[in-house]
Amino acid sequence: MTNVDERIVIEPQVRKHCGPIFFPSSLASPLGTIMGTGTFGLIDTGQLKLLVTAWHVIYGEGGFKEAHTKNSKCRFAFGIGDAPTSISSEGLMAMQVGEDGKRDLVTFDVSDHSGIFEAMGLEFYNLKANRPPKTINNDDRLYFVGFPAKHRVEKEKSVGHARQFFGVKAIVGQTGFCANVKRFGLNETDYGGISGAPCYVVNKNCSIRLVGFATDYTGPLNNLLTFTHVRYIMQNGSVDYMA
DSSP: OOHHHHHHHHHHHHHTTEEEEEEESOSSOOTTTEEEEEEEEEEEOSSOEEEEEOHHHHHSTTSHHHHHHHOTTOOEEEOSSSSOEEEOHHHHHHHEEEEETTTTEEEEEOGGGHHHHHHTTOOOEETTTSOOOSOOOTTOEEEEEEOOGGGOEEOSSOEEOOOEEEEEEEEEOSSOEEEEOGGGTOOHHHHTTOTTOEEEEEOTTSOEEEEEEEEEEOOTTTOEEEEEEGGGBOTTSOBOTTO
């Protein structure tokens, strides 16, 4: 397939399992009140329906917990459209079922709230029925959609999130996998906000298989995006560092 063909076939499959995260400090208006951002992925483990993002989106520098410490009115918001859903810090922590800073993953049980995501036109990727491949190979094609903060549009009563579609080649290391993104000619500000985006490889029949989540951009010196493999997420939603 050409790059244009890839996007037409693959992006609709990928984008239905992800969405934007942002941290507004006002329920009245998002304009000028958003203190941080990220991307989430939705998976169904067979036991729980999970919202997954990068650990640093919640606990890292500039993450939700830091923003909430600076302003106790800050809330965790997610979704697409004019009426996103927001959760208090206490409500969010009550749903957390797994986290690991080394693997840079955090998981939240949203099983009781799946209808919210379905109303947004989103779906939970069935991890039990579609297990990830046992191995990832160099030059495997990886696809994901993120929501960079740079292109967010804040208005008085709404916020718009621009999707960014990526198709990259895998580079496999001893502890994980990454991708060289030099050819895109982008910089740190273009990648800010895509952390937590679910990443997929594509089968010969052009169906997607989840393999991990975007966790870091190493900067212009190396131009690498790093990913954490989905195998570290257990059926009960915990994150097992040794899996």
